[in-house]
Amino acid sequence: MLRRVLTAAACLSLVAGCSLSGGGGSTPAEGDHVVTLVTHDSFTAKQETLDAFKASSGITIKQVASGDAGALTNKLVLTKSNPIGDVAFGVDSTFASRALTEGVFAEYASPEATKGAQRYQVDGSNKLHAVDVGDVCLNVDIAGLAAKGVPEPTSYADLVDPKYKDLLVVEDPATSSPGLAFLLGTIGEYGPTSWTEYWTKLKANGVKVVSGWEEAYNQDFSGSAGKGPRPIVVSYASSPSAEIGEDGTPRTKAVLGTCYRQVEYAGVLTGAKNPEDAKKVLDFLLSEQFQADVPEQMYVYPSREGVKLPEAWTKAAPLPTSPRTLPADQVSANREQWVSQWRTLVVG
Amino acid sequence: MAHARSGLTWAFAALVPLLFLGVFFAWPVLAIVHLGLRDGGLLDELTAAGTWELVGFTLGQAAASTVLALVAGLPVAFLLARCQVAGTGFVRAAVMVPFVLPTVVVGLAFRALWPDGGVLPIVLANAFFNVAVVARTVGGLWAHTDRRAEDAARALGASRPRAFASVVLPALLPAIGSAASVVFLFCATSFGVVLVLGGARYRTLETEIYLRTVELFDLSGAAALSLLQFAAVLAVLLLGGLARRRRETALSLRGKADVVRRPTGGEWGVVAAAFAVVLTLLVPVVGLVLRSLSTVDGWSLAGYRALTGTGERGTLAVSGVDAAVNSLRAATDATLLALTIGVFSAVVLVGLRRGRTPWGIGEALDTALMLPLGVSAVTVGFGYLITMDALPGDLRTSPALVPLAQALVVTPLVVRIVLPVLRAVDERLRQAAATLGASPWRVWREVDLPLAGRSLAAAAGFGFVVALGEFGATSFLARPDAPTLPIVIARLMSRPGQLNSQMAYAACAMLMVVTIAAVLLIEKLRVPSSGEF
Numbered sequence: 001m002l003r004r005v006l007t008a009a010a011c012l013s014l015v016a017g018c019s020l021s022g023g024g025g026s027t028p029a030e031g032d033h034v035v036t037l038v039t040h041d042s043f044t045a046k047q048e049t050l051d052a053f054k055a056s057s058g059i060t061i062k063q064v065a066s067g068d069a070g071a072l073t074n075k076l077v078l079t080k081s082n083p084i085g086d087v088a089f090g091v092d093s094t095f096a097s098r099a100l101t102e103g104v105f106a107e108y109a110s111p112e113a114t115k116g117a118q119r120y121q122v123d124g125s126n127k128l129h130a131v132d133v134g135d136v137c138l139n140v141d142i143a144g145l146a147a148k149g150v151p152e153p154t155s156y157a158d159l160v161d162p163k164y165k166d167l168l169v170v171e172d173p174a175t176s177s178p179g180l181a182f183l184l185g186t187i188g189e190y191g192p193t194s195w196t197e198y199w200t201k202l203k204a205n206g207v208k209v210v211s212g213w214e215e216a217y218n219q220d221f222s223g224s225a226g227k228g229p230r231p232i233v234v235s236y237a238s239s240p241s242a243e244i245g246e247d248g249t250p251r252t253k254a255v256l257g258t259c260y261r262q263v264e265y266a267g268v269l270t271g272a273k274n275p276e277d278a279k280k281v282l283d284f285l286l287s288e289q290f291q292a293d294v295p296e297q298m299y300v301y302p303s304r305e306g307v308k309l310p311e312a313w314t315k316a317a318p319l320p321t322s323p324r325t326l327p328a329d330q331v332s333a334n335r336e337q338w339v340s341q342w343r344t345l346v347v348g
Numbered sequence: 349m350a351h352a353r354s355g356l357t358w359a360f361a362a363l364v365p366l367l368f369l370g371v372f373f374a375w376p377v378l379a380i381v382h383l384g385l386r387d388g389g390l391l392d393e394l395t396a397a398g399t400w401e402l403v404g405f406t407l408g409q410a411a412a413s414t415v416l417a418l419v420a421g422l423p424v425a426f427l428l429a430r431c432q433v434a435g436t437g438f439v440r441a442a443v444m445v446p447f448v449l450p451t452v453v454v455g456l457a458f459r460a461l462w463p464d465g466g467v468l469p470i471v472l473a474n475a476f477f478n479v480a481v482v483a484r485t486v487g488g489l490w491a492h493t494d495r496r497a498e499d500a501a502r503a504l505g506a507s508r509p510r511a512f513a514s515v516v517l518p519a520l521l522p523a524i525g526s527a528a529s530v531v532f533l534f535c536a537t538s539f540g541v542v543l544v545l546g547g548a549r550y551r552t553l554e555t556e557i558y559l560r561t562v563e564l565f566d567l568s569g570a571a572a573l574s575l576l577q578f579a580a581v582l583a584v585l586l587l588g589g590l591a592r593r594r595r596e597t598a599l600s601l602r603g604k605a606d607v608v609r610r611p612t613g614g615e616w617g618v619v620a621a622a623f624a625v626v627l628t629l630l631v632p633v634v635g636l637v638l639r640s641l642s643t644v645d646g647w648s649l650a651g652y653r654a655l656t657g658t659g660e661r662g663t664l665a666v667s668g669v670d671a672a673v674n675s676l677r678a679a680t681d682a683t684l685l686a687l688t689i690g691v692f693s694a695v696v697l698v699g700l701r702r703g704r705t706p707w708g709i710g711e712a713l714d715t716a717l718m719l720p721l722g723v724s725a726v727t728v729g730f731g732y733l734i735t736m737d738a739l740p741g742d743l744r745t746s747p748a749l750v751p752l753a754q755a756l757v758v759t760p761l762v763v764r765i766v767l768p769v770l771r772a773v774d775e776r777l778r779q780a781a782a783t784l785g786a787s788p789w790r791v792w793r794e795v796d797l798p799l800a801g802r803s804l805a806a807a808a809g810f811g812f813v814v815a816l817g818e819f820g821a822t823s824f825l826a827r828p829d830a831p832t833l834p835i836v837i838a839r840l841m842s843r844p845g846q847l848n849s850q851m852a853y854a855a856c857a858m859l860m861v862v863t864i865a866a867v868l869l870i871e872k873l874r875v876p877s878s879g880e881f
Binding site: 036041042044063064082098172212226229235238239242246299336343 | 546850
C-alpha cells in the first residue's frame, strides 16, 4: 500500500520536474545583464531592434506581459514592496495618478525624455515618461455612410442629430479602455455636469453599447472585415491605417473632432533589482530607434518629436491636432463615479 | 485493525493532493481575500441590493445552462458509449472542439446570431461549451456498465423508457451528478461569453469580481464577492456530494465488446438526437470557418497562408504554426501533471472510502479538489502575485506556473471522470486477486487499471483539450516570446485590419484541427491491456 503511494508521489515529482525544465527555453546565462520589463498585453517590439540594443548595451530585456493597462497598474501596486520587474511600460493616462500616488515608480531624469516625451508629463516629477500617444476617436466607414446618403460627422454634437440615428456603436466604459476614453472625451467636451444630457440624447438617438472593442469593431462596424451594420464606431486614430483597400485608398477615417488623448507611460520601478540597467532600458524605450517602430508594432504614435510616421499613417491616420484631454488626477478621482453614472443613464 | 491502519495510510496519502491545493490554490486565494477584507466594507457589500441580484443571476444562468447541457449531452453520451454506428469516432472528437475555442470567438459567433446578446445566448453558449463534459463524464461510466441487467429488464417486459429509468439511470447517477457539478461550476464562473453577450446589462459574480479587481482596484468589494462566490460554490458542491453519496457502488463493469452494439428500434431516435446535437454544435464552428475565408472583396485563403507568418505588419512575436507547437507543449505538461495528481487523488479517494477513514476526510478532499473550478481565475491570479514570491525562484513571473495553474483546472475533471469508474470496480475482484497472492500494486494494475482504462484515456484527452484552450492563466503567465494559440488569437482579434481578423479565424480553425487530431491520437494511445477488452 505505502509503496503504491510512494511510487505515485515519485511520478508526480518527476512530471512536475519535466514541465518546470520544459519552460526554460532561452534562460540567459549567469552574469548577463537582464532587465525585466513589465508591460501591458499589447506590447510588441521588433526582434532586430531588441538585438541591436543588446549588442550595444549588453542588456537582455525579459518581457513580462501583465494584462491591460488597468490590470498592469493594479499588479504593480500590489507588488510594489517586491516588484515583479525593473521597468514597467503601459500605465496610461487613466491610471497614471494611481500608480504615482502609490509610489510605484522611482524618480529618473532620462536624457531622452526631453526630446518630446516631456510634452505629456503627468505631475512635473520625473517618475513617468511618455512612450507613445494613442488617441481614441470615432471611426467612420466612408462608403457605408455614402451609401446611406449621410455626410461624415465632424463633431460630438453631430451624433445626436436624427440623421445619425442607429448608426453609432460604442464600448462600455466599465469594461473597455477605448470606451472609457470616449466617455472622458465627451466629459472634456461638455464639462463634468452636462455630459449626462449629451448621453441622454445619444441614447435616444439609438447608440449601441457593447462590452469590448473586438465586438464593436469586428462585428458591429461596417468598415472592418466583419461588415457589420453600423458605419460609426469608437476606435483609435490609427485604425484607418490598417483598412486601406487594394487600390490604396483608405476605407475608413478617424473623425478628428472627436478624439481623446491617451498617453502610455514607462518608468523605473521603486525597488528594481537592477536600477542602473533599468534606466538604460527606459532610455532605449524613448530612443529614436525604438520610437520609429512604435506605430507599426503597437498602432500608436511615438512620443518623441521628429520621428517619421509610416506612409500608410500619413495618408490615412495623421495624429489628431487638438484632442480632448482631462487632468490625470481628475480622472482618477471621478472615474468610478462617472462610469456608474453612465451605467445608470445609458444601460439603466 | 487492518482497516484502521490502511485508513491512516490513505489519510496520509490524501495530504499530497491537499498540499498541492494548499500551496497553489488556498494560500493565494486566502491571501488576496484577506488583503481585501482588511479595509472592512464586507457588510456594506453584502447588504447592497445589487449584490444579491448578481448572486441570483449567476446561479440562475448556471442552473439553466447545466440543465441544457445535460439534456443535450446525454444522447451524445449514449451514442459514444453504447452504439456501433459509423461516425462515432468523429463525434467523439468533434464534441470536444467547443471546449478549446476562445470564449471571445464563441461570444462573437453567438452575437452574430443574436446581435443584442441577452440571457438566451448566454445560456446557449455556456451549454455549447459544456456538452462535452456531459458526453465524456457520463459516457465514460456508461461505456463500462453491464448491459445485461437492462436486457433482463426488457426481457421481463419493461418498456425501453422504464428499463432506462429503473436500471440504467440509477447506475449512471454518480456520473451524471459529477458532470452536473462540473458544468455548473464552469457556467457559474464563465467569464468571456457573459462579458460579450451580457454587455453592460447582465453581470455575474465572476465578471464583477474581475471588474472590481482589475479595473477598479476595489479589492474589498472583490473580496466580499469572492466570499459569496466561494459560499455558493461550496453549497453546490456539498449538495452534489450528498446526491452522489453512497450512489457510487460496485457495478459489474464490462469491456467494449460487451456493451457496444448496433442500435435497435427506438434507440435510433436517441442516435438521431445525438447527431442533431453535434450538428448544432457545429453551426458556430462553421460560421467561424466561413469568417476565416471571407474578405471585403470575396473569398480568400490569405488568412491560412498568413499562419506561417507573423500577421499584418508583424502583429505577433511568432508565427501561427510556432504558436500551435507552443500550445501542444504547454498542454502536454499540464495534462501529465493533472493526470498524475488526478489519478493519484482518485485512487486515494477510493482507498479512503474503502478504508473507512473517519472524520469525512474523503468527502473533504473530494470537495477541495473541485473548488478551483468555482473560484474566479482573477482571484487566484492576483493571489499568486502576493504569495508566490515567497517560494524559491519567484514563481510569480515564471512560465512554470502555467502548467501548475492549468493543472488546478484539469485535475478535478480527471477525478470526476476516473472516480466513478474506479469506485464501481467490484471489491470482490480485488479480494480474489489478493487471495491469489497479488500485491496491492499488482491488484491495481491487473484489476482496477484495465477496468478503468478507457476512462483514463478519456480523462487524458479531456485534460489535454482543456489545457489547449486555456486562456486566463496562460495570458497572464505565458512567456511573451512563446505565446500559445489562444493568446495569438486574442492578439489578432484586438487589432484592426482585414488580414489580422482573417488570420485570427484561421488560427481558430487550426486550433480545432489540432484538437481533433490530439483527441483521435489520445484515443489510440489507450493503456495497452485495456485496449481491446
